[in-house]
Amino acid sequence: MFTILKLFLVFFKIGLFGFGGGIATLPMIFNDIQTFNIMSVKDFSDIVALSQITPGPIALSTATFVGFRTAGIGGSISAIIGFALPSLIIVIIVSSFFNKFKTNPIVESVLNVIRPTTIGMIFAAAFILFASSVLIKSTAGNTLFTNPQSLISIPALIIFVLALFFSAKTKINPIILMLAAGIIGAFVI
Amino acid sequence: MAKGRVGGVSDSGVLSQIFGGKEADMKQKNKLWTLFIVFLKIGTFTFGGGLVMLPLIQKEIVEKRKWIEDDEIVDIFAISQSIPGIIAINSSVFIGKKVAGIRGAIVSAFAVSLPAFLSIILIISLFSSVKDNIFVGKALRGVLAAASALIIVTSVRLAKSSIKNKFGYIISLISFLVIVVFNINAMWAIIASILIGLVTYVINRRRK
Numbered sequence: 001m002f003t004i005l006k007l008f009l010v011f012f013k014i015g016l017f018g019f020g021g022g023i024a025t026l027p028m029i030f031n032d033i034q035t036f037n038i039m040s041v042k043d044f045s046d047i048v049a050l051s052q053i054t055p056g057p058i059a060l061s062t063a064t065f066v067g068f069r070t071a072g073i074g075g076s077i078s079a080i081i082g083f084a085l086p087s088l089i090i091v092i093i094v095s096s097f098f099n100k101f102k103t104n105p106i107v108e109s110v111l112n113v114i115r116p117t118t119i120g121m122i123f124a125a126a127f128i129l130f131a132s133s134v135l136i137k138s139t140a141g142n143t144l145f146t147n148p149q150s151l152i153s154i155p156a157l158i159i160f161v162l163a164l165f166f167s168a169k170t171k172i173n174p175i176i177l178m179l180a181a182g183i184i185g186a187f188v189i
Numbered sequence: 190m191a192k193g194r195v196g197g198v199s200d201s202g203v204l205s206q207i208f209g210g211k212e213a214d215m216k217q218k219n220k221l222w223t224l225f226i227v228f229l230k231i232g233t234f235t236f237g238g239g240l241v242m243l244p245l246i247q248k249e250i251v252e253k254r255k256w257i258e259d260d261e262i263v264d265i266f267a268i269s270q271s272i273p274g275i276i277a278i279n280s281s282v283f284i285g286k287k288v289a290g291i292r293g294a295i296v297s298a299f300a301v302s303l304p305a306f307l308s309i310i311l312i313i314s315l316f317s318s319v320k321d322n323i324f325v326g327k328a329l330r331g332v333l334a335a336a337s338a339l340i341i342v343t344s345v346r347l348a349k350s351s352i353k354n355k356f357g358y359i360i361s362l363i364s365f366l367v368i369v370v371f372n373i374n375a376m377w378a379i380i381a382s383i384l385i386g387l388v389t390y391v392i393n394r395r396r397k
Contacts, residue, residue, distance in 0.1 A: 015274055025275065053329045054312060055233045056305020057242075057277035064309040073310065080306055084298050087274030091282040092294055094272055098264075109393065110386030111264065116357040117382040118267040119348045120364025125240040126340035127369055133333035156334045163338035167244070174244040174339050175234050178332050185331015186324045 003036070003071045004078045010035070011063055011082035018059075025059050029066065036070050059083070134160055155188040220289045221296050223254070228281050228300035235301075236332055239276030240266075244339035246280070247346070256288045259350040271379040277301055360385070 010032050018025035030044050039047075051061035060080065067079030101107045134156045159181050166172050231245045243266065250256050257265070269279035278298050285297025352358055360382070367373050 018273055018275070050312065052236065053325055054305070054308040055236065056308060057235050057239045057275055059275045060277065060302050060305035061309050064306050068310065068313055076306060076310065080302055084278050084302060087278040088282050088294060088298055090272055090274060091279050092286055092291060094268060095283055095286050098268065106390050109390035110383050113360055113382040113386040113389065114267045114379060115263050115351045116360040117364040117378050118263055118270065119344055119352060120361035121270065121368055121375055121378060122240055122243060122266065122340060122344045123365045124368035125238060126337045126344065129333050129337035129340065133330040133337065156330055159331050160334040160338050163335035164342065167339050167342040174248050175230065177339065178234055178335050181331040181335030182328040185334070186328035189327040189330050
C-alpha cells in the first residue's frame with residue numbers, strides 16, 4: 001500500500017514538473033524511480049523501446065510499465081492516475097482563462113508568434129519521425145552522395161511518399177493509412 | 190453507435206436547464222460516449238510521441254464532428270506544449286473540456302490513456318520479447334513513415350489557416366531549425382516566442 005501511494009506521488013510530481021512533451025520527461029522518470037531501486041539503465045531503455053512499439057504515447061506506456069514492475073496492476077493504475085492528474089487540473093484551469101483572455105491585445109500578439117512556432121515544432125516532430133523510419137543509421141560516415149542506398153530505406157521512403165499522396169489527395173482515414181503502412185512495412189522494409 | 194449524430198449540438202448543458210428534458214440529457218451522454226470512443230481510437234494509434242495524435246484529431250474532431258476548428262487545434266497544441274504534462278493528455282483534456290465540460294475532460298483523459306495501459310499489461314503478461322521481434326520493428330517503421338507523412342499534410346493545412354504573414358513563416362522556419370538542428374527543448378522555443386510576442390506588441394503600439 002505504501003509503495004502504491006509512493007508511486008502515485010512520484011508520478012504526480014513528474015506530471016506536475018515535466019515540461020516539453022513525453023520524450024523530454026523520460027530522463028525525469030528514470031531519475032525519480034531510483035528510489036524504488038528496481039531498474040537499471042538497460043532495463044529502463046528496454047522499457048522505452050517497448051513503449052515505442054505499443055499503442056499509446058511513450059510516457060504513459062513507460063509509467064504503466066514502471067508501476068507494474070514496482071507494485072503490480074495497482075501500481076500501474078496509481079502511476080497513470082498520478083501522472084494524468086496534474087494535467088487534468090492545470091489544463092482545466094488554463095483553458096477557462098484562455099477563453100477569457102484570447103482577445104486581449106497582448107495575449108493576441110503573443111499568440112501570433114506562438115502559433116507559427118508551434119507549426120514549426122510540429123514539422124520538426126514530423127522530420128524526426130521521418131528520419132527515424134526512412135533513414136538508416138550508418139556507422140561508415142557520410143555516404144549520402146557516394147552510396148545513398150546504404151542511408152535511405154527505399155521501401156520506407158515509398159511508404160512515406162504513398163502516405164503523403166493518399167492523405168493529401170483523398171479523404172482516407174489516417175488510422176487505416178497507418179495500419180496499411182504497418183502491414184506493408186512488416187513485409188517489405 | 191453515437192457516431193456523427195452529436196456534432197451539431199451547441200450547448201446541451203443550457204438546453205437541459207431550459208427544458209429539463211430527457212433529450213438534452215441524452216445528448217450530453219451521447220457526447221461523452223462519442224468522446225470516449227474517439228479518444229480511445231486516438232490513444233490506440235498514437236505510437237511514439239504525442240504529436241502523432243495531430244492528424245487523428247484533425248480527422249476525428251475537426252473534420253468528422255466539427256467540434257473545434259483548424260485554428261483552435263494550433264492553439265491547443267501550442268498551450269499543451271507550454272504547460273507541464275505530456276501533449277497527449279493535455280490536448281485531450283483541452284478538447285474534452287471544450288466539447289463537454291469537466292466531465293468531458295475526465296472522459297477524454299481516461300480514454301486516451303486506456304490503450305497504453307491495456308497494451309502494456311497485456312504484453313507483460315503474454316510475451317517477454319516483443320521488442321526483439323524483427324517483424325514488429327519493421328511494421329513500426331512503416332507506421333512511423335506514414336505518420337510523418339500524415340503530420341506533414343495536416344500541418345501544411347494548419348499553417349495555411351494560422352500563419353498570417355511572412356513574419357509568421359520566418360518564425361516557423363526558425364522554430365523548425367532550432368529544434369531539428371540544436372535539439373532544443375520545446376519549452377524554450379515557447380518562452381522565446383512569448384518574449385518576441387511581447388516585443389512586437391510594444392513596437393506595434395508605438396507605431397500607432
